[in-house]
Amino acid sequence: MNAPAPSETLRELLQGQGPLLFLTGAGVSAESGLATFRGPGGHWEGRNPMELATPEAFASDPLTVWRFYAWRREQAAAAAPNPAHLAIASFQRAREDAALVTQNVDGLHERAGSRRVVRLHGSLWRLRCMRDGEETDDTRADLGPLPPRCACGALLRPGVVWFGEPLPEDALAEATSAARAARVVVVAGTSSLVYPAAGLPRIASDAGAFVVEVNPEPTPLSDLADERIEGPAGVVLPRLVEAAGIPTGRTA
Numbered sequence: 001m002n003a004p005a006p007s008e009t010l011r012e013l014l015q016g017q018g019p020l021l022f023l024t025g026a027g028v029s030a031e032s033g034l035a036t037f038r039g040p041g042g043h044w045e046g047r048n049p050m051e052l053a054t055p056e057a058f059a060s061d062p063l064t065v066w067r068f069y070a071w072r073r074e075q076a077a078a079a080a081p082n083p084a085h086l087a088i089a090s091f092q093r094a095r096e097d098a099a100l101v102t103q104n105v106d107g108l109h110e111r112a113g114s115r116r117v118v119r120l121h122g123s124l125w126r127l128r129c130m131r132d133g134e135e136t137d138d139t140r141a142d143l144g145p146l147p148p149r150c151a152c153g154a155l156l157r158p159g160v161v162w163f164g165e166p167l168p169e170d171a172l173a174e175a176t177s178a179a180r181a182a183r184v185v186v187v188a189g190t191s192s193l194v195y196p197a198a199g200l201p202r203i204a205s206d207a208g209a210f211v212v213e214v215n216p217e218p219t220p221l222s223d224l225a226d227e228r229i230e231g232p233a234g235v236v237l238p239r240l241v242e243a244a245g246i247p248t249g250r251t252a
């Protein structure tokens with residue numbers, strides 16, 4: 001698939017000094033075949049995930065909510081990181097000052113080799129005790145009988161942010177400071193519609209960053225962006241790696 005080349009300005013910025021920030025959303029996961037659940041057809045067993053991914057749904061029917069999340073874990077486990085994930089991991093390997101903030105919960109950035117992932121919406125691979133709020137990593141393919149329970153006997157919930165819930169404060173603070181510090185921000189695969197994550201490019205832009213939007217479609221961010229590269233992240237981001245003069249190559 002074709003996509004325009006990065007501009008000379010962007011090329012020079014990427015080859016220069018100064019912190020980079022990648023901000024990724026559902027479109028990047030969609031390129032690995034994972035459903036986005038927004039827009040038409042984003043359903044599971046005929047149900048709208050926006051009615052399942054809420055604290056109210058979990059309180060009234062934890063089993064159904066957990067069946068949805070068990071299915072999502074299966075889908076995520078079966079998916080593979082795509083060239084967009086790998087490109088960001090290459091940036092992070094090459095440069096200590098390349099930050100990554102994602103709205104995705106599937107763990108594909110981590111599996112591509114990214115360290116330092118700021119997860120605004122949590123992770124499918126973390127479970128939280130409903131009694132004390134403690135979170136643990138859990139990457140088992142099979143969680144056993146649903147809904148899963150903590151050793152203390154309380155229900156466990158997915159460690160993700162549901163509709164109507166605030167973003168984790170520490171992740172949001174880290175994302176905001178990365179946005180303020182960034183010299184270049186690359187926003188990939190997000191419609192930039194959901195606040196407060198949608199405010200990050202604006203914060204970066206106000207602080208003087210060069211904002212690049214990578215998306216096959218225009219979004220509400222397009223007017224703010226200094227440069228728009230129309231195309232899938234999996235095509236465009238590897239070109240940015242090349243433009244930055246970073247050696248490619250992946251680690252498992």
Ligand SMILES: [Zn+2]
Nearest residue numbers: 129150152154
């Ligand atoms: Zn517990």
